[in-house]
Amino acid sequence: MSAVTTETAVEAPEGWGRRIAGPIRKAISLLSSVSLTFLGLTCVTFIIGRGINIDPVIAIVGEKASRSTYERVFKELNLDRPVWEQYLIYLNKLFHGEMGKSLMTAKPVFTDLLHVFPATLELALVALIVGVCLGIPLGVFAATNRGRWPDQIVRFGALLGYSMPVFWLGLVGLLIFYAKLGWVEGPGRIDVAFDDIVPSVTGMITIDSLLAGEYETFWNAIGHITLPASILGYYSLAYVARMTRSFMLSQLRQEYVLATLAKGLSPFRVIWVHALGNVWVQLITVIALTFGGLLEGAVLTETVFAWPGLGLYLKNSLFAADLNAVVGGTLLIGVVYIFLNMMSDVIYTLVDPRARSRK
Amino acid sequence: MTTSSLQVGAPTGLRGWLLDPAPASRRQAQLGGWYRAWLAFQRNPLAMTGLIIVVALVLVAIFAPWICDSDRVYHQVLEDRLQDMSWAHPFGTDEIGRDIYARVVYGSRITLTIIFLVSVIVVPVGLGIGLPAGYFGGWIDGVLMRITDIFLAFPRLILALAFAASLGPGIENAVIAISLTAWPPYARLARAETLTRRHAEFIEAAQLQGASSFRILVTQIVPLCMPSVIIRLTLDMAGIILTAAGLGFLGLGAQPPAAEWGAMVSTGRTVLLDQWWVATIPGAAIFIVSLGFNLLGDGLRDVADSRAG
Numbered sequence: 038m039s040a041v042t043t044e045t046a047v048e049a050p051e052g053w054g055r056r057i058a059g060p061i062r063k064a065i066s067l068l069s070s071v072s073l074t075f076l077g078l079t080c081v082t083f084i085i086g087r088g089i090n091i092d093p094v095i096a097i098v099g100e101k102a103s104r105s106t107y108e109r110v111f112k113e114l115n116l117d118r119p120v121w122e123q124y125l126i127y128l129n130k131l132f133h134g135e136m137g138k139s140l141m142t143a144k145p146v147f148t149d150l151l152h153v154f155p156a157t158l159e160l161a162l163v164a165l166i167v168g169v170c171l172g173i174p175l176g177v178f179a180a181t182n183r184g185r186w187p188d189q190i191v192r193f194g195a196l197l198g199y200s201m202p203v204f205w206l207g208l209v210g211l212l213i214f215y216a217k218l219g220w221v222e223g224p225g226r227i228d229v230a231f232d233d234i235v236p237s238v239t240g241m242i243t244i245d246s247l248l249a250g251e252y253e254t255f256w257n258a259i260g261h262i263t264l265p266a267s268i269l270g271y272y273s274l275a276y277v278a279r280m281t282r283s284f285m286l287s288q289l290r291q292e293y294v295l296a297t298l299a300k301g302l303s304p305f306r307v308i309w310v311h312a313l314g315n316v317w318v319q320l321i322t323v324i325a326l327t328f329g330g331l332l333e334g335a336v337l338t339e340t341v342f343a344w345p346g347l348g349l350y351l352k353n354s355l356f357a358a359d360l361n362a363v364v365g366g367t368l369l370i371g372v373v374y375i376f377l378n379m380m381s382d383v384i385y386t387l388v389d390p391r392a393r394s395r396k
Numbered sequence: 397m398t399t400s401s402l403q404v405g406a407p408t409g410l411r412g413w414l415l416d417p418a419p420a421s422r423r424q425a426q427l428g429g430w431y432r433a434w435l436a437f438q439r440n441p442l443a444m445t446g447l448i449i450v451v452a453l454v455l456v457a458i459f460a461p462w463i464c465d466s467d468r469v470y471h472q473v474l475e476d477r478l479q480d481m482s483w484a485h486p487f488g489t490d491e492i493g494r495d496i497y498a499r500v501v502y503g504s505r506i507t508l509t510i511i512f513l514v515s516v517i518v519v520p521v522g523l524g525i526g527l528p529a530g531y532f533g534g535w536i537d538g539v540l541m542r543i544t545d546i547f548l549a550f551p552r553l554i555l556a557l558a559f560a561a562s563l564g565p566g567i568e569n570a571v572i573a574i575s576l577t578a579w580p581p582y583a584r585l586a587r588a589e590t591l592t593r594r595h596a597e598f599i600e601a602a603q604l605q606g607a608s609s610f611r612i613l614v615t616q617i618v619p620l621c622m623p624s625v626i627i628r629l630t631l632d633m634a635g636i637i638l639t640a641a642g643l644g645f646l647g648l649g650a651q652p653p654a655a656e657w658g659a660m661v662s663t664g665r666t667v668l669l670d671q672w673w674v675a676t677i678p679g680a681a682i683f684i685v686s687l688g689f690n691l692l693g694d695g696l697r698d699v700a701d702s703r704a705g
Contacts, residue, residue: 070545077546081555085562193442196694200687202638204645205661205679208668212676216669333551337642341665351554352646355561367558370551378549 063386071379078371079131083124086364136368137361141354146365149350154369155240156226157339157346161331163243163266168273168331169324173313175274176281180289181308191278198275203334206268207341214264222260224343265342269334273327280323281316288312318388325381329374436699443695449688457504468498469655481673488673491663496674499655500681506656507685510571510640515629517575522582523621527613529583530590541587548580553639560648567656570649574639578632585628589621627700631693634686641682657682 094110095102102110115123130136136146179191214220222228227242235242235249243262246254288294289312297307336348343349347366354362415432419425437443456463473493481488487496529540559573590613593599602612643649644658652659657678664675 073542074546074549077543078550081546081550082558085558087562196690197687200634200638200683200690202641202645202658202661202679202682202686204642204658205675205682208661208665208675208679212668212672329551333553336553336557337645340646351557355557355646355648358561360562363558363561367554370554371549374551375549 067379067382071375074375075372078368078375079128080124082364082368082371083127085367086127086360131368136365139354139362139365140359141357141362146361149362150347150365150369152240153345153347153350156344157332157335157348159241159243160262160266160269160338160344160346161328161335162241163262164269164331164334165273165324165328167267167270168277168327171270172274172277173281173320176278177285177308177313179278179282180285183286188282191282195275195279198271201271202337203268203272204337204341206271207265207338210264210268211341221264222257224341226261226344227254227258228261265338265344269331269338272334273331276327276330277320277323281320284316284319285312288315318385321384321388322381325377329377332370332373433699437695440695440698442691443698446688446691446693446695449684450692453504453508453685453688456501457508460501460505463501464495464498466498466502468495469502470494470653480671487677488671490660490674491667496660496677499660500657500678503655503657503660503678503681504685506567506650506654507637507640507682510567510574511633511636513571514575514578514636517571518579518582519625519629521575521579523586523618523625525579526583526586526588527590527617527621530587531594531609531613531617533594537587540583544580544583547577548584550577552577552635553642556639556643557646557648560643565648565651567650567654570640570643573643574636577639578636581628581632582625585624586621589624590617593617593620623700627693627696630689630696633689633693637682637686637689 094107094114094116111117115126118126134147136150138144139146139149142149175191175194179188182188211223215223235245235251235254237245239245239248242258243255246252246258285308289308294307294312297311298304302311332347335344335346336351338344339346339348340352347369351363351366354366413424414428416424416428419428437447460466471494473489476485476489476493479485479489479493485495485497487500490496490499525540525544529537529544555577556570556573559576560569563569563572593616599612599616602616607615640649641656641658641661644656645662647659647662649658650656652663660678661675661682664671664673664678668675
């Protein structure tokens with residue numbers, strides 16, 4: 038599903054192959070593919086930014102502005118130029134890190150994004166850790182017990198994860214674990230009492246508080262992140278477990294498994310070292326895709342848990358008709374997506390000798 | 397799959413006709429194939445559960461006026477607000493005294509409408525892009541697949557969110573936004589199916605008879621793509637429902653007072669801790685329906701896989 042798989046790249050003609058070494062050619066095709074996707078992304082965000090139901094001029098000057106003010110702003114926004122020219126101007130600004138100002142916070146969107154993104158990253162990373170650390174063993178466990186009850190339970194559990202609306206699961210989780218049982222802290226990243234105690238270094242409170250040696254803050258932050266991250270992590274867990282299971286099944290069918298077992302290696306070693314070792318490369322792609330999905334799920338989770346990250350920022354700007362912010366946030370997530378796809382491709386090529394030697 | 401007609405006591409009647417190893421007509425062979433698939437399908441309890449849930453959803457949506465009075469969906473009784481579950485209100489009432497049971501029942505209509513509209517848009521668009529790409533190859537394939545890749549590279553919910561924000565909230569725009577982000581897998585699927593059949597003999601025969609490319613695509617290749625498209629669509633339904641509900645939850649889908657499940661969860665948030673049912677019941681409805689589609693899709697895929705080999 039990766040957008041930039043090297044297979045889809047057009048094969049260079051014969052003459053090229055001899056002159057340019059394989060890796061360089063591969064890098065060129067990867068780069069061209071990535072930049073094309075990026076251009077496509079900017080095209081889409083440009084169209085979104087020209088929102089149909091929102092007049093960008095009125096959004097700035099208000100409805101009661103005089104005709105002359107309206108026209109001046111109209112010109113300032115370059116709306117009198119042809120659309121393709123507007124697109125080029127937009128692209129040019131983008132390359133200089135300029136995404137316009139947010140109407141909501143009156144700060145440049147770029148600054149806002151830098152401020153909110155670490156919170157989302159923190160949430161998604163913890164969720165990813167939950168998903169990977171539980172998903173892979175569960176997938177292996179299911180594959181080795183194929184068709185028996187552990188397999189059925191894992192498969193059904195994964196299916197449940199796919200089917201649950203994340204915002205609903207978040208609410209139910211809050212109801213049970215926060216309101217009724219009191220096992221975790223409530224919405225937000227941290228209690229108000231701990232606000233601004235630790236200096237922001239990475240923007241991720243758990244890491245910052247550890248760096249500053251503020252262990253009380255750290256545990257409070259952990260109490261806050263546990264529930265949203267577990268709920269978000271359940272989704273990646275479902276996906277990772279399912280994919281691990283099917284990868285492992287295809288490995289366990291192969292003859293080398295039988296051969297290593299016949300040589301007297303313990304089944305434990307064969308499964309966890311030999312078979313899983315061959316699956317890693319494929320799993321990297323899966324994990325990269327999962328991480329993209331986590332960023333997406335973060336929008337809904339953050340709304341439920343009042344988590345001050347990119348998702349909540351996007352949601353709030355949606356309702357403030359703050360298109361600059363909406364487009365900026367969408368662009369950021371899109372860029373992260375493209376980057377993840379590219380990285381999984383690169384890692385795939387680096388780790389898998391077969392992919393490296395393939396023409 | 398064993399064909400029971402090979403056994404000594406071969407079934408007779410309709411069953412025997414369907415399972416006949418030597419069908420006399422094309423129709424008999426086709427119906428027999430369907431029947432065998434159904435036999436394999438019904439052996440899977442999870443898949444049957446999924447089918448029952450989906451059928452129940454459709455029936456509830458169609459017969460909603462017979463199940464409960466349509467007036468109760470919007471009827472506000474302020475003195476009855478936030479009532480616990482009772483015989484009068486099986487799922488309780490919401491914050492302005494509307495009956496949640498009636499709203500959940502009528503909400504199935506909105507869900508079904510969204511599913512239907514998205515499918516009707518997504519499948520033709522996906523086929524329209526995937527079929528020519530696979531059939532003609534060359535630069536047409538390159539351009540079309542590059543566009544598909546670009547859309548595949550986007551996070552779906554975020555893009556739908558941004559489109560919904562740009563187009564304005566509302567159920568039609570939610571449908572458009574979801575469709576815009578949901579078509580690429582179908583284009584890929586249609587292309588892959590077309591590629592495997594492009595050089596088949598029956599296609600060449602049609603070409604020699606002078607059939608146009610358009611005609612070959614529509615009459616020869618589309619029917620062959622349909623099974624995998626339908627399975628993919630069933631598996632996608634859960635995702636579509638969840639995206640639609642997510643948009644509704646964020647306030648970008650169906651607008652109040654429409655009884656949309658996601659929006660209902662959103663309004664119940666404020667009273668979650670004291671009146672848990674207001675947010676929980678509609679959410680459970682979303683969950684059950686998308687689980688049903690997932691189970692059904694999984695079952696269909698298993699049947700298709702075992703038929704393929």
